[in-house]
Amino acid sequence: MHVSLTVNGQRAVTDVEPRTLLVHLLREELGLTGTHVGCDTSYCGACTVILDGKTVKSCTMLAVQAQGAEVTTIEGLAANGDLHPVQEGFWERHGLQCGFCTPGMIMSAVGLLSENGSPSEDEIRHGLEGNLCRCTGYHNIVRAVEYAAAKMRGEEPPAPEWEEASA
Amino acid sequence: MGRGVGVSTTSVLGGVVKRREDPALIRGTGLYVDDLQLPGMLHVAFVRSPYAHARVVSVDASDAEAMDGVRAVYTASDVAHLGDLVTQVAVGKLRPLLAGDKVNHLGEAVAMVAADTRYGARDAADAVDVEYDPLDPVIDLKEAASDAALVHEDMESNVLLAWEGGPWGDEEAIAATQQSIADAKARDDTVSVSIEAVNQRLLPMPMEPRSVVADWNVGYGRFTVHSSTQIAHALAGGIAQTFGLSLTDVRCIAPEVGGGFGCKLNVYNDEILVCFASQQLGRPVKFTETRRDAAGSTIHGRGWVATATITGTGDGQILGYELDGIADMGAYSQNFTVAIPFLGLFVGAGQYTFPTHWKVACVHTHTMTTDAYRGAGRPEAAYYLERAIDAYAREIGVDPAEVRRMNFIPADKFPGAATHIGFPMDTGDYETNLDALLETAGYEDLKAERDQLRAEGRLVGLGLATYVEVCGFGPSALVDLGFSWAAYKIPSGFSGSGLVRVQADGTASVIIGTGPTGQGHQTTWAQIVSNQLGIPVENIRVSHGDTAESPLGIGTFGSRSAAVDGSATYEAANKVRAKAADLAAHLLEASADDIVFADGGAHVAGSPDQQVSWSDIATLAYQPHRLPEGMEGGLEAHAVFSPGNATWPFGSHLALVEVDGDTGDVKLLRYIAMDDCGNVINPMIVDGQIHGGLAQGIGQAMFEDGDYEADGNLLKWSFVEYPLPTSADLPSFELHRTVTPTDINPLGVKGIGEAGTIGSAQTVVNAVVDALSPLGVTHVDMPLRPKRVWAAIQAAKTNGSVS
Numbered sequence: 001m002h003v004s005l006t007v008n009g010q011r012a013v014t015d016v017e018p019r020t021l022l023v024h025l026l027r028e029e030l031g032l033t034g035t036h037v038g039c040d041t042s043y044c045g046a047c048t049v050i051l052d053g054k055t056v057k058s059c060t061m062l063a064v065q066a067q068g069a070e071v072t073t074i075e076g077l078a079a080n081g082d083l084h085p086v087q088e089g090f091w092e093r094h095g096l097q098c099g100f101c102t103p104g105m106i107m108s109a110v111g112l113l114s115e116n117g118s119p120s121e122d123e124i125r126h127g128l129e130g131n132l133c134r135c136t137g138y139h140n141i142v143r144a145v146e147y148a149a150a151k152m153r154g155e156e157p158p159a160p161e162w163e164e165a166s167a
Numbered sequence: 168m169g170r171g172v173g174v175s176t177t178s179v180l181g182g183v184v185k186r187r188e189d190p191a192l193i194r195g196t197g198l199y200v201d202d203l204q205l206p207g208m209l210h211v212a213f214v215r216s217p218y219a220h221a222r223v224v225s226v227d228a229s230d231a232e233a234m235d236g237v238r239a240v241y242t243a244s245d246v247a248h249l250g251d252l253v254t255q256v257a258v259g260k261l262r263p264l265l266a267g268d269k270v271n272h273l274g275e276a277v278a279m280v281a282a283d284t285r286y287g288a289r290d291a292a293d294a295v296d297v298e299y300d301p302l303d304p305v306i307d308l309k310e311a312a313s314d315a316a317l318v319h320e321d322m323e324s325n326v327l328l329a330w331e332g333g334p335w336g337d338e339e340a341i342a343a344t345q346q347s348i349a350d351a352k353a354r355d356d357t358v359s360v361s362i363e364a365v366n367q368r369l370l371p372m373p374m375e376p377r378s379v380v381a382d383w384n385v386g387y388g389r390f391t392v393h394s395s396t397q398i399a400h401a402l403a404g405g406i407a408q409t410f411g412l413s414l415t416d417v418r419c420i421a422p423e424v425g426g427g428f429g430c431k432l433n434v435y436n437d438e439i440l441v442c443f444a445s446q447q448l449g450r451p452v453k454f455t456e457t458r459r460d461a462a463g464s465t466i467h468g469r470g471w472v473a474t475a476t477i478t479g480t481g482d483g484q485i486l487g488y489e490l491d492g493i494a495d496m497g498a499y500s501q502n503f504t505v506a507i508p509f510l511g512l513f514v515g516a517g518q519y520t521f522p523t524h525w526k527v528a529c530v531h532t533h534t535m536t537t538d539a540y541r542g543a544g545r546p547e548a549a550y551y552l553e554r555a556i557d558a559y560a561r562e563i564g565v566d567p568a569e570v571r572r573m574n575f576i577p578a579d580k581f582p583g584a585a586t587h588i589g590f591p592m593d594t595g596d597y598e599t600n601l602d603a604l605l606e607t608a609g610y611e612d613l614k615a616e617r618d619q620l621r622a623e624g625r626l627v628g629l630g631l632a633t634y635v636e637v638c639g640f641g642p643s644a645l646v647d648l649g650f651s652w653a654a655y656k657i658p659s660g661f662s663g664s665g666l667v668r669v670q671a672d673g674t675a676s677v678i679i680g681t682g683p684t685g686q687g688h689q690t691t692w693a694q695i696v697s698n699q700l701g702i703p704v705e706n707i708r709v710s711h712g713d714t715a716e717s718p719l720g721i722g723t724f725g726s727r728s729a730a731v732d733g734s735a736t737y738e739a740a741n742k743v744r745a746k747a748a749d750l751a752a753h754l755l756e757a758s759a760d761d762i763v764f765a766d767g768g769a770h771v772a773g774s775p776d777q778q779v780s781w782s783d784i785a786t787l788a789y790q791p792h793r794l795p796e797g798m799e800g801g802l803e804a805h806a807v808f809s810p811g812n813a814t815w816p817f818g819s820h821l822a823l824v825e826v827d828g829d830t831g832d833v834k835l836l837r838y839i840a841m842d843d844c845g846n847v848i849n850p851m852i853v854d855g856q857i858h859g860g861l862a863q864g865i866g867q868a869m870f871e872d873g874d875y876e877a878d879g880n881l882l883k884w885s886f887v888e889y890p891l892p893t894s895a896d897l898p899s900f901e902l903h904r905t906v907t908p909t910d911i912n913p914l915g916v917k918g919i920g921e922a923g924t925i926g927s928a929q930t931v932v933n934a935v936v937d938a939l940s941p942l943g944v945t946h947v948d949m950p951l952r953p954k955r956v957w958a959a960i961q962a963a964k965t966n967g968s969v970s
Contacts, residue, residue, distance in 0.1 A: 017286065019286065020286075024285070027202070028204070028285075031204075032195070033195070033198075033199075033201075033202035034194070034195015034196065034197075035195070036199070036374075036375070036425075037201070037376075038374045038375065038376065038458070039458040039885060039886055040457045040458045040459055040885060041458070041885040041886060041887055043885060043886040043887060044374060044458075044886055046374060073195065074193075074194065074195030075194065075195045075196070077194075078194060083193070083194075087193040087194070090189070090193050091185060091186070091189045091190070091193055092185065094185075094186065094851050094852070094854075094855050096189060096192055096193065096685075097426075097685030097686065097687070097855055097859060098373070098374065098375065098423075098424065098425045098426040098684055098685030099188070099189075099191075099192030099193075099197050099423060099425065099685065100199065100373070100374040100375040100423075100425025100426060101374045101425075102192050102193060103193075103195045106193065121899065124894070125894040125895045125897075126894075126895050128893075128894045129893045129894055129895045131894075132374060132886060132891050132893065133374065133894075134372060134373055134374050134426050134428070134859070134862075134863075134891060135374075135426055135685045135855075135859045136855060136858055136859055136862075137858035137859050137860075137861055137862030137892075137897055137900065137923075138858075138862070138892075138893075138894040138897055139858040139897075139899055139900050140855060140858065141894065142894070142899065160183070160851075161854070162183045162850045162851050162854065
């Protein structure tokens with residue numbers, strides 16, 4: 001089937017099997033491998049992308065359902081090469097280890113902050129409940145989102161928990 | 168650094184450096200195996216057994232073979248000539264690459280389909296018609312240990328061996344230990360407290376499913392294999408061994424690996440089978456497991472039942488500890504399988520002095536293989552010991568912290584302290600660590616708060632546990648105990664290596680034999696080298712995971728990379744530094760002894776204004792005609808580090824929980840950890856390792872359960888049935904540390920990858936049992952999901968055993 005959509009600002013037109021999942025279109029047809037597949041049941045959130053302004057799990061949508069949509073993947077998040085505040089927060093606050101859940105986690109955090117610019121820790125934790133991470137225990141993911149939220153509000157981010165800021 | 172109270176702050180490095188690996192990972196440009204697409208690449212899917220135990224009557228692949236895009240369907244007879252799966256500790260039944268006339272666990276691979284597309288391979292696998300004759304499975308561990316029915320009809324017993332100590336292997340000393348415990352029990356001033364507990368099976372479940380792409384080049388006579396493995400060199404050796412090739416004929420590459428936690432510390436049959444298919448079909452072949460595949464055919468962890476007994480006086484002096492257990496090996500032994508409980512035996516008596524008799528039998532069942540999952544044997548050992556000590560403390564009415572303190576190996580026994588099996592330990596100061604936790608946490612205040620809330624009728628509990636672990640494997644001489652890696656053509660897996668090369672422009676490449684699955688090697692190793700050479704971290708690039716370029720190193724597991732391969736890299740950097748001093752001395756017309764490295768270059772002591780840069784030094788190194796006579800060109804060094812022992816980190820953890828008496832729901836309110844991993848290279852990374860470790864220990868305590876049904880079914884196929892902790896399930900953790908450097912390696916580092924997991928499950932369970940203790944509850948098996956906790960509350964109320 002013919003499918004046409006906009007991904008990271010670029011028009012993409014391709015033919016896919018009707019059963020092709022959006023995540024496989026992104027990864028295998030368009031070569032955008034930053035979006036990951038971590039499970040078979042739309043549970044882990046590694047495949048999260050932003051579609052028409054909302055976060056969606058791209059393994060839970062058929063590619064053809066994205067007909068005409070505007071999709072942003074992790075590769076499209078850094079505008080003009082500058083890191084998005086959420087990406088910066090993950091780097092500054094060690095919000096990732098193996099990095100596999102990270103693109104989906106970042107996209108969900110972007111979605112969360114677009115709806116709530118000043119989330120409490122509890123709101124961050126519940127807001128990211130649909131994204132699993134096996135490495136970080138979420139502790140520093142919460143710190144990363146707190147960092148990003150402050151930056152996006154134009155405020156100084158909370159200080160890091162470790163003593164030395166740099167070596 | 169060193170946020171503990173009144174503790175050593177010895178540090179060789181100790182600075183936070185933002186991770187060098189992160190820019191690619193946060194931009195989505197990191198390369199994981201499944202991202203790889205090679206020209207002409209085929210995809211593989213497996214036909215897997217829906218039964219735990221059955222005869223395979225027939226396999227009919229004709230419909231599958233007739234499907235468009237299907238290139239081949241392989242069954243056991245096609246790969247019989249390759250033998251069983253190469254296995255390091257080859258005790259017990261080894262795994263056939265594909266099941267032949269019998270299947271022995273749910274999910275066992277019966278046939279492999281190769282097709283043009285991922286979806287097509289899956290369709291074709293579904294079209295393979297396998298006829299089974301189901302047989303009764305052996306699932307229950309006690310039944311398996313009784314040999315009432317055999318898992319493998321050609322074996323004499325389901326029991327492969329029993330690990331017994333201590334001291335290990337000394338039967339007379341074991342008998343003497345048993346006698347001393349029996350004598351203690353016979354005294355009329357002692358009590359014995361026993362807990363029978365399940366340490367349930369767990370599914371490792373890194374977020375990246377395992378993935379492998381094999382590419383046989385018939386012209387070169389060489390495999391190039393990308394795999395999401397923790398042990399690229401062992402995989403290369405295992406493939407070479409299987410196919411009769413040399414180590415140079417197999418190149419394995421582990422690119423970004425999305426978590427491992429031990430489950431990628433195995434050579435898998437699928438890795439061998441895609442090599443076979445690539446060789447047969449002349450095309451690259453990819454297999455990426457689904458999460459369902461992972462549940463049924465990637466190794467599991469834990470899976471023990473055991474009874475733990477503490478015997479001691481009424482005032483807290485422990486006179487004996489006994490553990491009598493059975494550990495589930497699954498149907499087949501793989502890499503380390505039967506050795507996992509052995510790691511538990513090492514620390515069976517924890518950091519305590521009392522006589523210990525520890526015996527765990529390893530049995531086959533009709534389930535997936537168990538092997539190393541974060542902590543691997545040590546969480547199980549610590550769980551039983553610390554649950555039993557807690558129960559004993561409650562029985563005699565002495566504070567659990569005091570009971571532990573009374574029985575610790577005293578700090579003045581170091582150096583020279585040994586475990587109950589006679590294995591020497593490096594350094595330890597357990598009392599200081601425990602006291603630091605109690606003081607930092609405000610233990611007395613927490614107890615008062617708990618008692619206050621309890622008086623209001625709330626089920627609040629405080630749980631304490633301490634641990635010592637063995638890690639940083641090493642010693643190199645483990646090989647002499649039979650833990651060779653010879654099955655993978657590697658004479659020793661317990662040393663480490665590093666290579667440091669200063670490039671012609673003064674930047675440095677560091678190539679290491681081990682590889683990360685998220686631990687931040689690119690940053691930590693850059694810090695080690697920067698610290699020795701003065702080359703800025705941003706001018707150092709660390710490579711790993713490609714066996715064609717990296718020196719031999721076995722991998723990241725057992726919290727060993729920094730201690731072993733990090734130390735090798737430290738020594739390699741020192742070799743480079745020595746040569747660079749000679750080069751700088753030549754440039755500055757001075758003596759090498761007077762050269763000081765600082766500010767990105769070198770100068771003569773006392774003359775910092777006459778500085779040569781690393782670029783100047785390297786330029787000279789790569790213009791050998793300018794060198795003084797006798798000096799070789801180039802500026803690089805390789806070092807192998809041979810550790811004389813493992814390392815022995817330790818710590819103390821405290822949890823505060825509240826149980827909802829109406830629903831059984833457990834809320835983890837606070838988690839406070841005081842860990843001691845020796846020196847710390849990057850505190851940010853070390854804390855991150857503890858966070859993740861805690862989440863996995865708490866996951867076992869509260870959420871995760873990989874146990875099979877009685878009929879051999881595993882109803883844990885997805886994250887719906889096998890819940891990992893989510894962000895909403897966990898609190899922020901409160902981390903602190905004491906610092907007791909090891910003397911085993913030049914960095915003084917012990918390792919931190921597993922500590923959080925080893926210390927935490929029993930801490931949470933102790934807290935929940937404490938919360939329920941007013942009702943008379945003395946034990947609840949993990950995971951502490953609401954239904955189970957609620958049932959325990961109801962049972963206690965029904966029994967009227969209110970204390």
